[in-house]
Amino acid sequence: MGEFKTSFNSILSRDLKHIYSGFPQVLKYRHSAPYPTQEQLKLKEENNHLKTYVLKSSEFVPEYSCLIPRAPAFRILSRHEVDGVVTRLTTPTIASRGISLTSDKTMREEKEKSHSKYLGLQKIDEREQTMLTERMTRPTQSSRMREYQTRRQLTQIG
Known part of the structure; x- marks a missing residue:
């Protein structure tokens, strides 16, 4: 009985159905396309x-x-x-009617004649004016990048 000792893997690889026909062929099955997503x-x-x-x-x-x-x-x-x-x-559209049944252009012209915002008559104190000036003269990210690229080009040329 000692000669019949074999492992489980060798029994599977030497199965009786494979002895005369060789190893099993790889079968390729037709498969459907994968399911579509939402x-x-x-x-x-x-x-x-x-x-x-x-x-x-x-x-x-x-x-x-x-x-x-x-x-x-x-x-x-x-x-x-x-x-x-x-x-x-x-x-008629809202723009053509306007508030007082006038056109948008005439309404704007009337406001420009009388409104202090358009005439520059609005008074601000000195502190607020200084804050506005500082904010307007502060460099932006775009201006910093432009300055950096300009300096870089000047160093490459010179």
Whole structure:
């Protein structure tokens, strides 16, 4: 009985079914594509929606064999949609009405004549003026970078 001592791995590798046929072949199974993610599904839906929208709003021109978008003025609308467009185009805008039913330009001109902000009549004390001047003359990050690059270019030239 001593001659029959073998390990479990050698029993598996020398299995009876493999003795006459050789080692097992690697089988390649057909597999399906991986499941799409939510983002891929959303993108596919948007692309499909975009295709249908392009087909609805475009006209095929056989001369160029391509789709050309219809001009908005010539799109096909129902009676209710036309009424909505007409009312939207005929109502005056807020800018054209203004506060006192004047145009935006005349309102601005009137304010420039009388408002102290436009005339430069607003008085500030000396401390506030000094703070404003310091803030306005403080270098910005862009000006520091420009100064650094200018100095670097001057050292490379000279």
